[in-house]
Amino acid sequence: xxxxxxxxxxxxxxxxxxxxxxxxxxxxxxxxxxxxxxxxxxxxxxxxxxxxxxxxxxxxxxxxxxxxxxxxxxxxxxxxxxxxxxxxxxxxxxxxxxxxxxxxxxxxxxxxxxxxxxxxxxxxxxxxxxxxxxxxxxxxxxxxxxxxxxxxxxxxxxxxxxxxxxxxxxxxxxxxxxxxxxxxxxxxx
Amino acid sequence: xxxxxxxxxxxxxxxxxxxxxxxxxxxxxxxxxxxxxxxxxxxxxxxxxxxxxxxxxxxxxxxxxxxxxxxxxxxxxxxxxxxxxxxxxxxxxxxxxxxxxxxxxxxxxxxxxxxxxxxxxxxxxxxxxxxxxxxxxxxxx
Numbered sequence: 001x002x003x004x005x006x007x008x009x010x011x012x013x014x015x016x017x018x019x020x021x022x023x024x025x026x027x028x029x030x031x032x033x034x035x036x037x038x039x040x041x042x043x044x045x046x047x048x049x050x051x052x053x054x055x056x057x058x059x060x061x062x063x064x065x066x067x068x069x070x071x072x073x074x075x076x077x078x079x080x081x082x083x084x085x086x087x088x089x090x091x092x093x094x095x096x097x098x099x100x101x102x103x104x105x106x107x108x109x110x111x112x113x114x115x116x117x118x119x120x121x122x123x124x125x126x127x128x129x130x131x132x133x134x135x136x137x138x139x140x141x142x143x144x145x146x147x148x149x150x151x152x153x154x155x156x157x158x159x160x161x162x163x164x165x166x167x168x169x170x171x172x173x174x175x176x177x178x179x180x181x182x183x184x185x186x187x188x189x
Numbered sequence: 190x191x192x193x194x195x196x197x198x199x200x201x202x203x204x205x206x207x208x209x210x211x212x213x214x215x216x217x218x219x220x221x222x223x224x225x226x227x228x229x230x231x232x233x234x235x236x237x238x239x240x241x242x243x244x245x246x247x248x249x250x251x252x253x254x255x256x257x258x259x260x261x262x263x264x265x266x267x268x269x270x271x272x273x274x275x276x277x278x279x280x281x282x283x284x285x286x287x288x289x290x291x292x293x294x295x296x297x298x299x300x301x302x303x304x305x306x307x308x309x310x311x312x313x314x315x316x317x318x319x320x321x322x323x324x325x326x327x328x329x330x
Binding site for chain 2: 050051053054055058059062063066067070071073074134135136137138139141142143145146147150151153154156157158160161163164167168171172
């Protein structure tokens with residue numbers, strides 16, 4: 001059952017990724033990207049990580065799709081992506097080398113669910129055996145995120161706040177900056 | 190950014206409170222079930238987003254003014270850091286919740302709930318702020 005689910009989800013994921021690459025319409029791209037996130041969320045559920053799936057579904061499918069659509073709505077011209085037909089060899093080589101390195105790197109990752117891998121043997125085993133007794137929280141993910149790794153979470157919240165401040169500083173002013181149309185000179189502004 | 194569709198308007202009116210209620214459930218039940226401050230904040234912001242998409246930005250700004258959002262975004266981080274400072278003042282390490290109450294377990298419980306609340310407030314406020322800032326640049330036409 002799990003294998004079937006994984007297979008269906010992964011095949012759809014691949015189809016979605018290729019569709020995002022192939023489509024030239026930015027609106028369709030945004031919607032497909034939301035669907036891609038939803039499929040990833042489904043995969044996380046199959047992998048028994050409901051907390052991560054929750055985040056992926058809410059952020060990836062919900063918020064970021066809406067933000068992309070709003071961004072598209074605020075751009076008047078340019079709903080079509082312009083791509084040159086000229087083939088470039090440099091980016092292809094970089095992609096191939098990078099992909100090769102990543103695949104090479106996966107050989108050192110412990111197998112999924114491997115009990116005696118270093119992270120499962122030491123720190124995870126401690127959380128599982130002692131976590132509930134020390135924090136009193138049944139959901140171990142919350143215990144780890146909020147208590148054991150409180151510093152990390154503080155950092156994450158600060159990152160969210162910093163991102164918000166950055167966007168406000170860049171786009172927050174009332175005066176609207178008009179993006180120049182192609183072919184116009186600076187004198188028009 | 191605004192629609193006159195009756196069905197959308199009615200559905201939004203019914204759906205928004207339910208989404209907010211669900212966000213609060215995810216926020217405060219995160220100790221026992223999947224979820225937590227981050228997810229709750231995002232879900233809360235989707236309720237406001239839905240409202241803004243259906244009723245327009247001005248109506249949403251009446252519900253939550255932007256100044257309040259800016260204050261809330263900073264307040265969440267302050268709340269989180271504040272828990273750390275309080276636990277330091279009570280004799281523990283930074284963010285060691287065990288000293289917050291008489292027993293370590295009760296202290297952990299208080300600490301986790303308060304910092305998750307801080308996370309939720311900041312995330313919700315920043316997400317809504319992002320949306321407001323982006324959608325202000327959309328031409329009304």
